[in-house]
Amino acid sequence: MQNRIITSIFCATLTIAAMAQTETPDSIKTQNLDEIVVEAQMQRTSPTSTTFIPTVKQKNASQNAVDLLRQMAMPQIQINPVSEAVTDNAGGEVAIFINYLEAKCSVAMKSANSPARTPQ
Numbered sequence: 720m721q722n723r724i725i726t727s728i729f730c731a732t733l734t735i736a737a738m739a740q741t742e743t744p745d746s747i748k749t750q751n752l753d754e755i756v757v758e759a760q761m762q763r764t765s766p767t768s769t770t771f772i773p774t775v776k777q778k779n780a781s782q783n784a785v786d787l788l789r790q791m792a793m794p795q796i797q798i799n800p801v802s803e804a805v806t807d808n809a810g811g812e813v814a815i816f817i818n819y820l821e822a823k824c825s826v827a828m829k830s831a832n833s834p835a836r837t838p839q
């Protein structure tokens with residue numbers, strides 16, 4: 720009789736252990752990704768300045784530097800549609816740099832019809 724009780728307890732323990740080993744499928748669908756692309760920030764901010772970096776698509780769609788600023792749609796600046804003057808929201812001047820060189824207003828507003836004057 721004692722052997723039957725021990726055998727029953729042993730079988731019950733094995734059954735519970737076997738049930739604990741089975742893995743239940745997750746109810747949330749998952750998808751394996753083959754590749755992950757990390758893109759850089761389009762804006763760098765320091766205590767003295769903010770630098771915006773346009774995308775290739777924005778560069779190709781713009782005709783000049785001022786048009787590129789329009790394409791980038793930065794809320795920090797305003798562009799006068801008539802004079803194409805670029806100011807900040809407080810009405811202050813905005814320095815425009817192309818390839819880390821300051822662009823004068825006349826250079827920034829030249830059209831893309833001029834050779835070698837596409838914004839970089």
